[in-house]
Amino acid sequence: MVKHRALRASVFTLAIMALLPPAFASDKALSDCVSLGVERRISGCTSFIARGKAVKPGNLAIAYDNRGSAYYAKGEFDRAIADDNKALELNPTYAIAFGNRGLDYEAKGEHDRAIADFNQAIALNPTFAVAYHNRGIAYEAKGDGDRAIADNTKAIDLNPRFADAYNNRGKAYGAKGDYDRAIVDFTKAIAVDPTLALAYGNRGAAYGAKGDHDRAITDESKAIELNPQNAVAYNNRGISYVSRGALDNAIADFTRAIELSPTFAGAYIDRGKAYEGKGELDRAIADDSKAVELNPTYALAFSNRGDVEEAKGDHDRAIADDSKAIELNPAFADAFENRGKAYEAKGDLLHAVSDFRKMHKLVPDDLDASANIARIEHMIAANPQGTESSPAIVAPPTAVATSLPTGAGDERRVALVFGNSDYSAVEALPNPKRDAESIAAALRNEGFVVTMAVDATKAQMVASLREFETDADRSDWALVYFAGHGLEMGGRNYLIPVDAHLANDRDVDDEAITLDRIENAVAGAGKLRLVLLDACRNNPFVAHMQRTAGISRSINRGLKSVEPDSGTMVVFATRAADTAEDGNTDHSPFAAAFLKELRTPGLEVRRLFDTVRDDVLDATDHHQMPFSYGSLSSRQDFYFLPPK
Structure with a gap:
């Protein structure tokens, strides 16, 4: 099971009021355009934009950007990008608009475009802490943990009370396996903002990765208290319950995570492992199958289903699922091991030893891989005819010829x-x-x-x-x-x-x-x-x-x-x-x-x-x-x- 960690991007500040004359302060369109209410902001900014040439280009740019931030909040990222494009057309040096468009691209998974926009925002305003932080999120999404850490560190240097930057730097440390540093950063984020549910959840995930499941459960419970809609926190607490052997509690948490987020494939996989632990194999297969349905490229879902099928004695289906897992992730050592065991159970020793060798290549220090190879090679040498349709009979070592041309x-x-x-x-x-x-x-x-x-x-x-x-x-x-x-x-x-x-x-x-x-x-x-x-x-x-x-x-x-x-x-x-x-x-x-x-x-x-x-x-x-x-x-x- 894999602990899940969450990122939170920082939204750039609405700034229109600071640039307009005081006489506009009672203007309804203007006041709506800078409100926190999403629909109200869209309506107000749209009315303000409709005034066209009666409004200075710089103020129009801010109105477009503010409306874009509202579309972003609604998940309408293409509309948000269109508004930020217009804002930048009106004001090419508008750092906030570059930053917000970067957020839009990042939300669409276009990390390189997002980074390019954050670069522009930083070039225009080198003290823009939020832009560094959000660029760090984009680097983390690309798997560049070192740059993510550097950007969040810069954001913290610029704003030592930036809770989200501590949280996301902690996540980057966690992704590198540096859980102690991650925990330090999550703790700092909590000290700055004791209501930051993500930081509690992420610290719980780090404690779980270190095997400290009691602390993990405490932190995930706090994250849930602060945000009862936090599916990831329920799922991570469930993983810690599994590690403590509390399978019923775990299943309850995984089920709640699924209720909150019905497309959360990882929660189905984790609940499936809990069902497998209880011996409820058909339920486990059903959950793994649902995960495959939700994410057909999820190698772990295929591998886990293969495990359960092997436990039921269905070697052929286990081999098929592990083969699919390997196709999706050729470096998936556990899938090679599991498929090797299924081949061994079928008596197909040549395929079994092949898979164990591939596992050993991926994880040279794994003692199980070495032991599996030695065992199967001995079986093949002792009975070369027993490598396909039936298990080989192990002969004493003295029966092995010293030279087989x-x-x-x-x-x-x-x-x-x-x-x-x-x-x-x-x-x-x-x-x-x-x-x-x-x-x-x-x-x-x-x-x-x-x-x-x-x-x-x-x-x-x-x-x-x-x-x-x-x-x-x-x-x-x-x-x-x-x-x-x-x-x-x-x-x-x-x-x-x-x-x-x-x-x-x-x-x-x-x-x-x-x-x-x-x-x-x-x-x-x-x-x-x-x-x-x-x-x-x-x-x-x-x-x-x-x-x-x-x-x-x-x-x-x-x-x-x-x-x-x-x-x-x-x-x-x-x-x-x-x-x-x-x-x-x-x-x-x-x-x-x-x-x-x-x-x-x-x-x-x-x-x-x-x-x-x-x-x-x-x-x-x-x-x-x-x-x-x-x-x-x-x-x-x-x-x-x-x-x-």
């Missing part, structure tokens, strides 16, 4: 081959396309089902990897070969699609493919996982790439050494931090050596790549030395072409 035989082998030559932003590379075509043909001759992608864009690489991942999950061997440009930035390795421009270091994450993504694609193979990278060429992108001011990130032409999971081998065309040659012949030195040794019978995989290394050293006068990373089981030998 593996050739093509009845194994399923799949490969994905990339050859990126024709880069749009830099000079083309002659060899990768030829290398890829030749290696794809050679692998097919050795029994691989090969998918080839030549001159692939980012979108094409991602699509190919997704499709290949499904094939790898059903295979014994999975191999990815990439020829083209690659680089290392900030300790991570990236492979570069042909449509990348990489004008700025920030573009790398958006325009390139991480090596981690490649490793994930092969992770599901049951026996051997290979990644071959001829991607260490002298990279022209690095020379022209702009660096982000204030951020220290090393950018290198070569690749960084890696530590792949057991059973996975990653082979670089040259050592970490070195650059490889593209070659003066039809193939790069690495591709030529691999093609030669691939056709040699009886070369075990580890020995094969040792031989490739020696061949490349000879061909390059010892300027280039391929390097292999990872460890394969000593109990099994692997051959592209078995001994004769």
